[in-house]
Amino acid sequence: MASTSNNDAVGMPQLDFSTFPNQIFWLVVFCVILFAIVKLFIIPRMEDIFANRRKIIDGNIAKAEEIRIRISEIEKQIEEEIGKAKAQCDDIMNTSANNVKEQMSIALEDSKTATSQLINEAQGRLEELKDGSEAAIKKISEELANEIISKISRGK
Amino acid sequence: MVDGNLVEMGKLIGAGLACTGMGGAAIGVGHVVGNFLSGALRNPSAASGQTATMFIGIAFAEALGIFSFLVALLLMYAM
Amino acid sequence: MEKQSAFNIYPMDQFIIEPILMGENLEWYSFTNQALWMLISLAAISFVFIYGSRKHQLVPGRLQSVAELMYFFIRDMIIDIAGQEGLRYFPYIFTLFILILFGNVLGLLPYSFTYTSHIAVTGFLALSVFIAVTLIGFLKNGFGFLSLFWISSAPLALRPILLIIEVISYFVRPVSHSIRLAGNMMAGHAVIKVFAGFAGALGLGAIAPIFAITAVYGLEMLVVVIQAYVFTILTCVYLNDALHPGH
Incomplete structure (x- = not known):
């Protein structure tokens, strides 16, 4: 069992040094072939796939960047439009407010003059009425006095 | 050589004793992984970056156990 | 070995x-079962x-995503550990x-042969990694590569001791690198084989050994991939030491 060279079923085949040249020979052969496969087929292929993917991803990223720039431009335009519209709106509001004020003041003036006129008229009429009433009272009292006098004189 | 069987027995006992060294490697590997795990649970975001380091640590801890395994095999088969 | 003769288990x-x-006869050029399985794995690759x-x-x-997964996994690993120069x-x-x-992985198939379980194979791979890394270290850094062993961040009194430790651990690298892989493969397959022997000895009532084989087989699937990963990651670590020996 302690033997290293004879290949009976009990020892450790790994320590059978007589097989080492054979193992190393075939290992070297297959390593060289495998290295050639890796170098000639696998790496170019994988790098090709990777580069293709990279290219498409980069293209997509560039496109996305372009779209982003366009979006920001459109946003700026929209801002401008909104600003303009706001200014217009302010304008309209100001002018209409001024108009309203003016009209209001005119109307106020008008109404003031009209009311003062009305007041004057009313005062005039009041004076007239006052005068008229005095005369009427005089007249009525005179008539009343005449009637009383005539009644008294008729009673006799 | 005094007696072939005596030498044989000594070799086998020695191989068995050498195998106890692998228990040490087991403790070492368990220690590495356990500490990695407790660290990873505290900071899971940093864990994935340190997995390679953990495996290197396991490999180094395991290497010493493998030496004892080698000694056992050499005692049994190569001497 | 007599002690196993009762069960006829030859793991x-x-x-x-x-x-x-x-x-x-086994000559250095004869086509063996090992070479056959290398050929099969080449075909699978x-x-x-x-x-x-x-x-x-x-x-x-x-299939392509599997291939890409492996390719970019190793690529990212090299960049992570050894930096861009490692690429x-x-x-x-x-x-x-x-x-x-x-x-x-192919070694896990029944009746297959696991060529990575042989110390000659893994030892050759580990030695070539060791020699290549050492050469790269000296070619890239000249004698500055020796600063790998002279740890300037340690206190001065400790440095000679650390020098000895570092030199020993440097030269032990190919040993641990190769034995780790071969040992894991061999141990796993031998354990499966031992349980299979128990199952064979027990005959039809062998539920426990078959259950154990299933469990060990599942564990082996994990171990097999992790060991390939560990071998590669250690190669990257050694390469990083050769490229940046200063720390």
């Missing part, structure tokens, strides 16, 4: 290398990487990874 039999072509991704699909299919050595490391990974 190491599966690792015997025997010529299957070109005669009965070609199938996954060349047949699987033959269409250069933008959105990968099943120069990517083809070598990738070759190493898929050779070991496919050897390990």
Whole structure:
């Protein structure tokens, strides 16, 4: 069992040094072939796939960047439009407010003059009425006095 | 050589004793992984970056156990 | 060995290398079962990487995404550990990874042969990594590579002791690197084989051993991939030491 060279079923085949040249020979052969496969087929292929993917991803990223720039431009335009519209709106509001004020003041003036006129008229009429009433009272009292006098004189 | 069987027995006992060294490697590997795990649970975001380091640590801890395994095999088969 | 004769379990039999072509005797050139399984794993690699991704699909299919996963996994690993300069050595490391990974995984098939369970194979791979890394270190940094052993962040009094430790651990690297892989593969397969022997001895009532085989087989599937990963990641770590020895 302690033997290293004879290949009976009990020892450790790994320590059978007589097989080492054979193992190393075939290992070297297959390593060289495998290295050639890796170098000639696998790496170019994988790098090709990777580069293709990279290219498409980069293209997509560039496109996305372009779209982003366009979006920001459109946003700026929209801002401008909104600003303009706001200014217009302010304008309209100001002018209409001024108009309203003016009209209001005119109307106020008008109404003031009209009311003062009305007041004057009313005062005039009041004076007239006052005068008229005095005369009427005089007249009525005179008539009343005449009637009383005539009644008294008729009673006799 | 005094007696072939005596030498044989000594070799086998020695191989068995050498195998106890692998228990040490087991403790070492368990220690590495356990500490990695407790660290990873505290900071899971940093864990994935340190997995390679953990495996290197396991490999180094395991290497010493493998030496004892080698000694056992050499005692049994190569001497 | 007499002690197993009652059960007739020979867990190491599966690792015997025997010529299957070109005669009965094992010469250095004879085509063995090991070489056959290397050829099969080569075919499997070609199938996954060349047949699987033959269409250069933008959105990968099943096989192509497996191939891409492995490819970019190793690529990112090298960049993470050894930095951008390490990418120069990517083809070598990738070759190493898929050779070991496919050897390990195909070795789990019943009746297959696991060539990574042989110390000659893993030792050769680990030694070539060791020699290559040492050469790269000296070519890139000149004698500055020796600063790897002279740890300038340690206190001065400790540095000679650390120097000895570092030098020893540097030269032990290929040993641990190769034995780790071969040992794991061999141990796992031997354990499965031992349980299979129990099952064979117990006959029809062998529920427990079969359950154990299933469990060990599941564990082995994990171990097989992790060991390929560990072998590669350690290669990257050694490469990083060679490229940046200052720390």
